[in-house]
Amino acid sequence: MNILVAVDGSEFTRRMVAYWAAHDEWLGPQHTYTVLTVVPPIPPRAAAVLDRELLHAYYAEEGEKVFHPLRIFLDQQGLGPHATFLSKTGHVADTIARSATEGGFDLLVMGSHGHSGLGNLVLGSVATRVMAHCKTPVLLVR
Secondary structure, eight states: OEEEEEOOSSHHHHHHHHHHHHOGGGOSTTSEEEEEEEEOOOOHHHHHHSOHHHHHHHHHHHHHHHHHHHHHHHHHTTOGGGEEEEEEESOHHHHHHHHHHHTTOSEEEEEOOOOOHHHHHHHOOHHHHHHHHOOSOEEEEO
């Protein structure tokens, strides 16, 4: 199975990884993994005055902060060679949904904050938006 794992380094990502580790059916060399993090873009006016190399370095560093503990986890599971790490910049929910659909993944796994229906209405939800725009099956872990 080709699995996309969307992560942001939050407590919700840690919960999702704990769930992942506890379910052998999602781990193993029979699967391939793409670990995706999406870094929100610097506002255009601020980005316009920054050196392009500095901006790219910032995005890469932010992605690596999220990836570091996941690299360790996958290496401990013996799955490091089966994982690809991908950092993108953009609107988080739209980028995750587009990556899942365009990448031809069999499954998207991601953590969710678990807001109530009212919370989603008022605050919005990355998970809700991803599910609305994604053609790939989504496994949400709360």
